[in-house]
């Protein structure tokens with residue numbers, strides 16, 4: 001896996017190696033984190049943990065926060081503060097909690113009154129916060145986006161957010177190297193979104209598990225930074241830990257003049273560029289997995305099912321599950337068609353749509369809006385489309401688009417022109433689909449219920465979404481737009497950073513909002529705020545777990561299915577058990593589905609979950625998934641394989657995920673579970689037994705993780721004991737890569753004020769004084 005000293009190294013090997021603070025014999029690594037992005041959904045419990053333990057944020061200067069998932073995208077003309085602006089109580093509480101935390105911990109924050117607010121993965125690159133060769137994390141799976149700069153960027157769970165806030169490091173291990181090489185020239189109408197959809201269709205949603213994917217080849221090199229970001233963004237949908245692209249002149253050009261990048265032309269800039277130029281894979285570097293794609297084979301692509309791997313060319317038809325390879329796949333395919341309301345053999349272009357969503361961290365940048373506008377210009381949204389929304393990725397993207405007149409093009413055509421946020425990508429705010437509504441969406445996930453309970457999502461590129469809006473059906477953009485809709489290689493000039501503004505664009509979409517149907521996800525959200533808070537005392541020890549094991553006969557179970565978005569609004573870690581597997585477990589009227597395993601005896605008391613299909617816990621990084629399992633009473637999961645972030649998150653909560661690669665062993669365990677018999681998981685001896693003590697099989701677990709579980713250890717406390725090593729790493733960093741110290745940005749004095757003043761902490765955690773106020 002890792003390249004030994006002196007051997008040719010990949011881009012990933014280089015960036016990873018440069019950030020190692022400490023390495024244990026079992027391969028556990030303490031990795032330094034250069035950049036930490038924070039949003040309101042996955043941070044409250046982390047800050048609460050810090051407060052309970054009396055810990056500080058180690059590097060407020062390397063941390064940037066915004067609010068994006070919960071925020072309404074309606075007009076902000078009369079915006080005064082979050083409290084009066086956000087109606088929904090849980091969303092309001094989550095946003096206000098973030099505002100409180102950024103003040104308490106001195107973190108720079110772009111709130112709704114600031115044009116720099118936007119989707120966390122849009123604002124990082126936009127500000128130059130994301131830089132080549134850095135390690136970037138966020139409590140969000142699409143952190144992979146930032147890999148487009150040659151950064152090692154990946155999503156983490158909330159416990160890891162707390163770990164990074166407290167120590168600026170992360171406990172991790174090396175990933176495998178995977179390469180996806182796309183050579184040749186894209187044909188007209190094909191954009192970077194189609195490249196990544198095509199690639200995921202080829203490798204599958206678990207294809208990148210345990211690996212970091214390097215995207216390369218002439219087709220990738222020709223892309224703009226924004227197009228590259230769309231590709232890396234969706235690496236997580238291919239199961240990868242991260243996606244990376246080697247930085248080049250296009251990258252450097254994009255970074256020039258960005259407020260948080262080293263100042264263009266300065267010594268620091270020149271030094272940084274010299275380093276960035278070394279960030280490419282050495283000739284002869286070895287990859288564990290190699291995938292080759294010819295650009296000519298990529299058509300405008302679209303998903304037909306409920307997993308991002310269910311991809312066909314727009315000219316294709318809905319596949320027939322009866323032709324799928326295995327019994328499980330046939331069954332899953334039938335279920336998907338039923339959910340999607342589709343019949344095998346239907347031409348994709350015959351599928352009639354209800355809504356269009358152009359937005360999300362995948363496709364809400366200025367080039368995406370320009371490309372969509374070029375298709376829409378002079379045309380009208382089809383009469384059958386109930387709602388067509390454009391949601392810019394940030395306030396600055398919105399401003400820029402307005403200065404180019406794009407808003408007018410969209411409004412004239414009948415689109416809504418909204419304010420920045422995640423919006424209908426996952427519908428934590430009021431923008432959602434009603435049951436059975438069908439949407440062409442430029443977002444990244446088509447899971448069941450993703451855009452609203454019962455909603456049906458087809459993932460497409462911005463130009464395809466625009467064409468779909470005009471025709472009212474899934475449409476081949478090449479039929480209605482004669483120009484080459486591929487985003488151009490040239491990156492836009494850096495957006496102008498303006499001072500704090502409260503007044504928003506003039507577009508009055510309030511009226512539109514009234515007439516547009518705004519269904520609610522009808523759920524009874526468990527009240528979680530009365531339950532005891534998480535304390536830093538450590539975790540319950542995990543030694544032997546004996547109990548009923550519930551069989552779950554599914555593959556690719558995503559964390560949206562384990563715990564849907566409406567339950568992510570809690571600011572606590574507890575109380576989610578009743579919402580576990582919500583839509584699989586309950587009917588729309590709240591009654592139980594008797595056929596679901598956890599609604600049956602003896603499985604209501606299960607302590608172990610036995611999942612027969614691979615890739616359990618894929619998709620979002622939400623730690624709410626293990627919290628929900630734990631709250632239900634499940635402390636151990638046994639499955640053939642897991643998605644990386646979910647796997648990490650379980651350990652952080654004192655749970656044990658066991659991967660069983662032998663199908664025979666897996667089946668023996670499943671037989672016990674189906675029979676409703678108890679099984680025993682013995683962690684110290686690493687063995688699984690039947691109720692009467694007969695050995696079924698052994699299992700692997702990393703030494704350090706086992707040690708923490710068996711002893712109930714709080715790994716933040718352990719890491720803090722490595723203070724000397726962290727400090728000397730930081731000293732080296734300040735000397736060798738001074739542009740990574742956030743403090744040096746502050747010294748240069750930035751324009752623009754913070755909407756929420758995050759200035760009361762005059763010292764970094766290292767005890768160094770910050771003389772200038774936190775204004776970039």
Ligand SMILES: CC(C)[C@H](C(=O)O)[C@@H](O)C(=O)O
Pocket residue numbers: 041042069139140141142155426568619620621622623
């Ligand atoms: C809320 C967050 C945990 C989640 C993620 O990690 O991806 C969200 O952004 C999503 O897209 O589902």
Ligand code: SF4
Pocket residue numbers: 069119120121140142360361362421422425426443444
């Ligand atoms: S995937 Fe959607 S919800 Fe998640 S960060 Fe991106 S825009 Fe937001």
